[in-house]
Every structure is written in C-alpha cells, then in structure tokens.
Amino acid sequence: MTLAQGRTYLAIPGPSVVPDQVLNAMHATSTNIYEGALVEMMPALVADLKGLARTTGDVAIYIGNGHALWEASLANIVAPGDKVLVLVGGAFGQGWADTARTLGADIQVLEFANNAPIDVQAVEQALRADTAGEIRAVLAVHVDTSGAVRSDIAALGAMMAGLDHPALLMVDCIASLGCDRFEMDAWGVDVMIAASQKGLMMPPGLGLVFVSAKAKSAQKRLVNISPYWDWAPRIAPELFYQYFAGTAPVQHLLGLRAALDLIQDEGGVQAVWARHEKLANAIWAACDKWAENGALRLHVADPVHRSHSVTALYLQAPLATALREWCETKTGVTLGIGLGMAPPDDPEWHGYFRIGHMGHVNAHMVLGVLGVIDAGLKALDVKHGNGALAAASQVISTA
Numbered sequence: 001m002t003l004a005q006g007r008t009y010l011a012i013p014g015p016s017v018v019p020d021q022v023l024n025a026m027h028a029t030s031t032n033i034y035e036g037a038l039v040e041m042m043p044a045l046v047a048d049l050k051g052l053a054r055t056t057g058d059v060a061i062y063i064g065n066g067h068a069l070w071e072a073s074l075a076n077i078v079a080p081g082d083k084v085l086v087l088v089g090g091a092f093g094q095g096w097a098d099t100a101r102t103l104g105a106d107i108q109v110l111e112f113a114n115n116a117p118i119d120v121q122a123v124e125q126a127l128r129a130d131t132a133g134e135i136r137a138v139l140a141v142h143v144d145t146s147g148a149v150r151s152d153i154a155a156l157g158a159m160m161a162g163l164d165h166p167a168l169l170m171v172d173c174i175a176s177l178g179c180d181r182f183e184m185d186a187w188g189v190d191v192m193i194a195a196s197q198k199g200l201m202m203p204p205g206l207g208l209v210f211v212s213a214k215a216k217s218a219q220k221r222l223v224n225i226s227p228y229w230d231w232a233p234r235i236a237p238e239l240f241y242q243y244f245a246g247t248a249p250v251q252h253l254l255g256l257r258a259a260l261d262l263i264q265d266e267g268g269v270q271a272v273w274a275r276h277e278k279l280a281n282a283i284w285a286a287c288d289k290w291a292e293n294g295a296l297r298l299h300v301a302d303p304v305h306r307s308h309s310v311t312a313l314y315l316q317a318p319l320a321t322a323l324r325e326w327c328e329t330k331t332g333v334t335l336g337i338g339l340g341m342a343p344p345d346d347p348e349w350h351g352y353f354r355i356g357h358m359g360h361v362n363a364h365m366v367l368g369v370l371g372v373i374d375a376g377l378k379a380l381d382v383k384h385g386n387g388a389l390a391a392a393s394q395v396i397s398t399a
C-alpha cells in the first residue's frame with residue numbers, strides 16, 4: 001500500500017518548494033521588454049535584493065544556476081595566473097575551487113572537515129604567510145550544503161579587516177541567502193553569490209552576484225573580461241537589455257518580484273531568518289531523540305555550526321537510502337541524498353541523507369517530514385530513540 005497520493009513534498013536542499021504566489025506570477029505571457037511595467041519594476045527589484053543581502057553595494061543579475069555564478073564572480077576578479085585562496089569544507093567549496101583552477105587561477109586550497117566550519121585562524125596564517133600580498137581573493141562557502149555546515153563569515157571578515165592584506169572576501173551564499181543570517185556590509189564581504197532556487201523560493205535560473213565598492217574597483221585591473229560575465233553593464237545598464245546581457249528572463253523576474261513580496265509580507269528578512277532558526281531547532285530536537293541508542297546521528301555535532309536551511313544525517317548504510325526510498329514511495333516526501341560524503345560506488349554512500357528546510361517551509365511541513373521519517377524508521381525496523389515528534393512539537397509550541 002502507498003499513502004503517497006496527495007501533494008508531494010520535495011524536502012531536498014534545492015530546488016526548494018515554489019510558492020503558489022510565485023508560480024501564479026510566472027504564469028504570464030511575455031511582456032514588452034523595451035518599455036512599460038517590466039522595465040519600470042527593476043529599480044525596486046534591485047533595491048529589495050540589496051536589502052536581502054544587507055548591502056549598499058551593487059547587484060548583477062544573471063540567467064544561470066549556481067555553477068554559472070561561481071564562474072561569473074571569478075571572471076570579474078581573477079585573471080589567469082592570479083593567486084586565489086579557496087576554503088574547502090565540502091562538495092560546494094570543492095566545486096568553486098575546481099572552477100577557479102579551470103579558469104587558470106593559481107589556487108591554494110585550505111581543507112576543512114565536512115562536518116566542521118572554516119578555521120579562521122588557519123586562514124589568517126595563510127594570509128600572513130603571503131607577505132607579498134599576492135592572493136587576490138579568499139573564496140568561502142557560508143553554508144556548504146553537502147555537510148550542512150555553516151561557517152562564521154562575520155569572524156572571517158573581521159579577521160581579514162584586521163590584516164594588512166589586499167585580498168577580497170568572496171562568499172557563496174547560494175544555500176543561505178534568505179535562510180541564515182547574513183550581513184554583507186557589516187561582515188566585510190566583497191563579493192557574494194546567491195541563486196534563485198533555494199532560499200529565494202524560485203525555480204532554478206536566476207543568479208545574483210553582489211558586489212562591494214572595493215570589488216567593483218578591483219575589477220578594473222582586468223584586461224579581458226568575457227562580455228557575458230562582465231558585471232559592469234549589468235550593474236549600471238544604459239539600456240534595459242544590458243541588465244541581462246540580452247533578452248530579459250521575463251517570467252523569472254515576475255516570480256522573483258512575488259518571492260520578494262512574500263519576504264516583505266512576512267516582516268522582512270529578519271523574520272525569515274527567525275522562522276528558519278525555529279524550524280531547524282524543531283528538526284534537531286527530533287534528531288537528538290532518534291539518536292538516543294539508535295543508528296542515526298546528526299552529521300554536525302555542535303548546533304552552532306549547523307545551517308538553518310539544511311540538515312545532514314548519518315544512518316548506517318544502506319539504511320539512509322532505504323529510508324529515502326520508503327519516504328518517497330510510501331508518503332510522497334522526497335529527502336535529499338548524502339552529497340560528497342562518500343563516492344557513489346562506495347557502500348557508505350547509502351549511509352547519509354539530508355533534509356532540506358529552506359525557503360517556503362512552515363511548521364506543518366517540517367512536522368510532516370519528521371512524522372514520515374519517524375514512520376520510516378519504524379517500517380524499516382531501524383533502532384531509534386522514542387519521543388522525536390513530541391520533542392519537535394515542544395519546540396514549535398514555543399513559537
């Protein structure tokens with residue numbers, strides 16, 4: 001028997017659930033791209049995006065996913081042969097590092113465990129060792145979605161501000177913008193990238209690169225910048241099409257407007273952060289109970305280092321895969337795979353799963369996911385502690 005009929009729930013860390021308001025806004029035929037409402041909506045859209053990132057800097061909008069933004073951000077700052085320090089604590093830090101290397105950067109990698117945050121002291125040592133000041137940029141991932149670890153970007157930025165080193169701080173917030181607290185200006189971030197399909201509650205397809213004044217002037221030393229990736233015309237277009245280096249993504253812009261309105265209606269980005277934090281706490285309370293004398297454990301031990309948008313769990317192989325399959329076929333809930341924990345042909349690959357709780361997620365969705373995981377553990381005869389759902393509802397009850 002299956003109980004999956006009804007509305008399904010994709011509880012993976014991106015793409016996330018798209019709200020009906022966003023879908024309805026996107027259900028529109030193409031409009032005039034030379035004048036009228038679409039052109040006129042841009043100043044407010046740009047202002048609201050900057051507010052979300054907590055910056056007075058600029059934003060360039062790209063038609064692309066996260067991989068495009070890794071490239072877009074580097075193309076404006078790093079020339080072949082330039083030195084870049086990449087902080088790698090998971091699959092996404094590794095992806096950005098690989099992109100930089102392929103573009104010809106001379107990369108130095110600092111590796112961290114995929115269940116631990118960036119070690120700011122180790123970064124400080126690497127920058128101090130670069131006495132000639134040749135490192136152009138430090139690349140950091142705020143939330144590496146593979147291990148669900150959140151790093152302390154405020155501490156990283158403060159450390160760099162205290163050093164006499166010219167490196168720019170570039171941060172991947174693809175899994176955290178609109179989920180975890182992030183303060184671009186206050187934390188001293190020069191370039192920040194985000195994509196539409198995670199905390200922004202949109203389909204994949206729009207990418208954002210936020211640029212500080214320092215980064216904007218650093219770009220000017222590059223001799224050749226790919227005209228498509230060049231952020232200058234996108235930031236300050238003389239003609240509307242230059243926002244996107246071509247045809248505007250009409251329907252995506254309408255959807256983004258609706259998503260930003262949802263954030264505003266909720267009470268702004270701080271209310272959104274608070275919701276994500278509360279829901280994450282409910283999830284972890286349940287996980288702590290399951291972990292008692294059981295086969296399941298949270299991948300990141302210290303809650304301070306956990307992201308509020310995604311949770312990674314270990315469940316003895318091959319039970320994690322079995323649980324995912326059970327939840328999808330029996331209940332209509334799709335959980336995330338364990339990414340970057342073990343190679344796909346390694347039996348341990350089947351020992352990890354993730355719960356995505358980013359964007360358009362509320363208490364009943366989280367309680368529903370926890371309920372089906374609890375049922376799955378029982379159906380599969382997995383040893384687990386009792387009281388998970390009661391612990392989660394206790395957290396929700398204090399909202």
Ligand SMILES: *Cc1c(COP(=O)(O)O)cnc(C)c1O
Nearest residue numbers: 014065066067092143145174175
């Ligand atoms: C999802 C994600 C990416 C990659 O985004 P794509 O759209 O899949 O290219 C990059 N970085 C982080 C932190 C992510 O979560």
